[in-house]
Amino acid sequence: MAPVPISAIKVGHVDDVQELRKGKSSHIPARFIRDTAERPALDKAILCSDSIPVIDLSKLVVNHGIDLEMMERIEKVAMEFFMMPLEEKQKYPMNPGTVQGYGQAFIFSEDQKLDWCNMFALGVIPDHIRNPKLWPSKPSDFSETVETYSREIRKLCKNLLKYIAITLGLKEGVFEEMFGVAVQAVRMNYYPACPRPDLVLGLSPHSDGSALTVLQQGKGSSVGLQILKDNTWISVQPIPNALVINVGDTLEVLSNGRYKSVEHRAVTHKEKDRLSIVTFYAPSYDIELGPIPECVDEENPCKYRTYNHGEYSKHYVTNKLQGKKRLEFAKIMN
Ligand SMILES: O=C(O)CCC(=O)C(=O)O
């Protein structure tokens, strides 16, 4: 059967969660209420900082560049963006398959449950993925701050990938050489407080399509990010001034499963709003990728096929968030 063209998909009515929050009503529209099995069971979630390794980057990476002032600045401009009336050009729910803009992404049907989240997503590097029309002029230092922050996060990702290459027994520059002009995008997720956090999800379970994801949470942020470990959702306790770094599907494939992309989701809070600023770092769209030969041997047979990264990215953004299901695109099924 031919695939349904994206433009023909009807997403139905999408309430703006910030508007719902402003209304102060305790009523949650039905499209946000998860089926029982998908509800976050907040009383059962384990808050465990022990199971998440903490790395002092100043010891690992010389001149990593991210300083506290920079982190506070990006948080401030992102927060201001969500608090300010949006410019007319930005006011639309993202269409299916759209990865940039303001609203909810990843909606592909009228009956799909919605996330309690407003996103603002921008392509940053390379130039051809930028849509300057979407870059807001308010707050006035928005663009400059995103540029500076992105430059620093890029250095950090490059450095981390060097260390990861070494742990895999590869030459440190292998990823940088392979990635070409790496794609970098930033997404700001704003989760307004929700009167019934037990019924909704801030962001549906998923793994990221990137090689690496770098997440910053607002200062004094409540718990929101949860990772799935041994079939249990674990809340990631925010650590002041720390970035959360996770492996995406691309690194899982390249390392033939030695690094694993983590399944994660976000939950909401009854009283507190939460902001996360997320950078996705991935290879150029035109590269062909598959497990690096050194990561494949008799004991670790090849688990993923070779494919074009642009095609995977397209597959990623044209399917709903559903755990690690999208990685099946690359898996060699026995
Ligand atoms: O807000 C969070 O903690 C999670 C965000 C996330 O997973 C994403 O944007 O891909």
Ligand SMILES: [Fe+2]
């Ligand atoms: Fe994510």
